[in-house]
Amino acid sequence: MVATINSLQPKLNWYAVYTRFKAEKKVEERLSLNGFDSFLPLQTIIRQWSDRKKKVQVPLINSYVFVRSDKKDLSKIYQVSGVISILKYLGNYAIVKNTEIENLRILSNNGLPIQTSNQAINLSKGEKVNVLSGPFKGLQSTYIMNGGKHKVIVEIETLGTYIEVTMPLHVIQDV
Incomplete structure (x- = not known):
């Protein structure tokens, strides 16, 4: 062979x-x-x-x-x-997982200020999302809405760690 x-x-x-x-x-x-x-x-x-x-x-x-x-x-x-x-x-x-490493690379390479948006979005808490543009482009994470702030939670499952990021809603799309 x-x-x-x-x-x-x-x-x-x-x-x-x-x-x-x-x-x-x-x-x-x-x-x-x-x-x-x-x-x-x-x-x-x-x-x-x-x-x-x-x-x-x-x-x-x-x-x-x-x-x-x-x-x-x-x-x-x-x-x-x-x-x-x-x-x-x-x-x-x-x-x-490679996706977890890629998410960490995206999070660590941003450094840009993020503006919030009042644009309506039809996402439910816990829904899986992708970030389409901006400093976090390519990030795969979970959407939450907490206290009027729109946040994305990035889970590093292997370590049992969560990282919370606030970002404009117009850059988020459900998977």
Whole structure:
């Protein structure tokens, strides 16, 4: 039997790597230096000190870095300084879905101000939606309406984490 090119290439999946407290940036850098395809979703926030305000980038999800790797190479990740563990589910390494990684990329790359809209929309709470335009274009999430504000909840199912984003209604379409 002839092996195809796809069968010779290792199966790469995304995994969630749990890090020491406030070591996410260093761990991501070290993983990259060791040849791993790593991703650390960041958000820009304004920190207030007694004498000034400053924009700083902090992890979107504390203590987690995402790594794309073959399952057999996961043991090498434990050798990276700052790594505590790799997320497991039922005794096996938990695979993070590509759509969840893509949602995190969209959320971490926005940085643009969002204007609200009073446009009527026929969506029900809990309905699955796609974002059609703007800084969150391509985001796949769940719609909620809370206290007069229109929000989209992005679930990172593998980690059991939710991220809430307020955005204009005219950019949302139900799936």
